[in-house]
Amino acid sequence: MPxxxxxxxxxxxxxxxxxxxEIWAEAFEEVAGQPMREQAKTxxxxxxxxxxxxxxxxxxxxxxxxxxxxxxALGAAHVRRAADLRERGHALPGVPPLLAALAARDxxxxxxx
Numbered sequence: 001m002p003x004x005x006x007x008x009x010x011x012x013x014x015x016x017x018x019x020x021x022e023i024w025a026e027a028f029e030e031v032a033g034q035p036m037r038e039q040a041k042t043x044x045x046x047x048x049x050x051x052x053x054x055x056x057x058x059x060x061x062x063x064x065x066x067x068x069x070x071x072x073a074l075g076a077a078h079v080r081r082a083a084d085l086r087e088r089g090h091a092l093p094g095v096p097p098l099l100a101a102l103a104a105r106d107x108x109x110x111x112x113x
Contacts, residue, residue, distance in 0.1 A: 005102060006113040011043065013095050017088040023081050024050075027073035032060055046113070047071065 007013055010020040021039065028036040032055065040053030051070055052062040078085070102108050 002107045002109065003105075005108060005110045007110060009112055011092075013092060013099075014085075014089050015092055016085060017090075019081060019084045019088050022084075023074065023077045026077045026081075027070055028054065030073045030077075031066060031070045032058065034058065047074070 010016055024039060025036040028039075028051075036054065036058070038054070038057045040050050040057060042050050045053075047070075048067055051067055055062050055066070099110065102110055
């Protein structure tokens, strides 16, 4: 039976040593029009939920359009900050051999969510 493994990246596979939050803040300010003073709890949440709750903390309304613009801004910020991620971030213990072991198994597809 095929198996699909969906990975979260930040704090599951990689410790970005703060770059992830900085990138989030950049994208948030771009779409919300104000600095991110506070970020909602991120553990175990999707980007859509984190954005919705972060907007709420800032007294702002969530919308599908806003999330789509945020997702684009977040992706672009990741590309711009790739060098910082490589320099400051690192794979968490055990991640490289786990990814390799799953990649070697027939019927396993891994991706990020």
